[in-house]
Amino acid sequence: GENVEQHPSTLSVQEGDSAVIKCTYSDSASNYFPWYKQELGKRPQLIIDIRSNVGEKKDQRIAVTLNKTAKHFSLHITETQPEDSAVYFCAANATNTGNQFYFGTGTSLTVIP
C-alpha cells in the first residue's frame, strides 16, 4: 500500500519568514494530494490541494508543488503569521483505485512573533 513520509516533524520560524514542509509518497497510482491544518483540539481543515496533472498551485500565501517523477510534494507558506501555528498534515489518494487517504505524521509549525 501507499506510504507517506513527512518532514520535518517540528518547525519554528520567525514571523514573516517562509516555512516549507515536505512529503514523499511511494505509490505511483496516487494522483490527489491535499494538505490539512489542524489547530490544537480542532478538526483538520483542508487548506490546499493539488492533482497530479498540475505541478504547482497557489492560494495567497500558501502554495503546493508536486514532482511526480520524484514522488514528492511540498507545502510553502510565505510571510508567516502567528495564526499559522498549527499541525500540518499531507495526504495522498489514488482517485481511480481507492477511497483511502494516506496521511503523513504531521509537522508542528510554530511562528514566533
Next chain:
Amino acid sequence: DAGVTQSPTHLIKTRGQQVTLRCSPKSGHDTVSWYQQALGQGPQFIFQYYEEEERQRGNFPDRFSGHQFPNYSSELNVNALLLGDSALYLCASSLDRWGGPTVLTFGAGSRLTVL
C-alpha cells in the same frame, strides 16, 4: 450548514468494554469515512461507508465495525476495547464523484480514552 458533527466529544471506557461513536455528515454529502488519530500521529483510515455498505476497509481488526443509515449518518463500533484503542476518532464526509478527487470534510472528533 452545521458541517460534520460527531458525538460524544469525549468518553472514557475500560478495557473489554464496547463503544459506539456517531457521525452526521455535512449536508449534501453521501459518503462517510472513519479515521483513527493516535496522539502525535496522522489519521489512519478505518473504513468508508457509501450507500449503507462498507466500501473499503483499512488495516483494522474486525473489532471495528460500522453502519450507515439511510440519512447518510454513520456509527463506528469498537468491541473488546484495548488500551491501544485510545485515540481521537475522526469522521470525514464527502460527496461521491465518479472520476473526481474526494474532498474530505472532517468533524471535530470523538476523544476515546481506554483505562
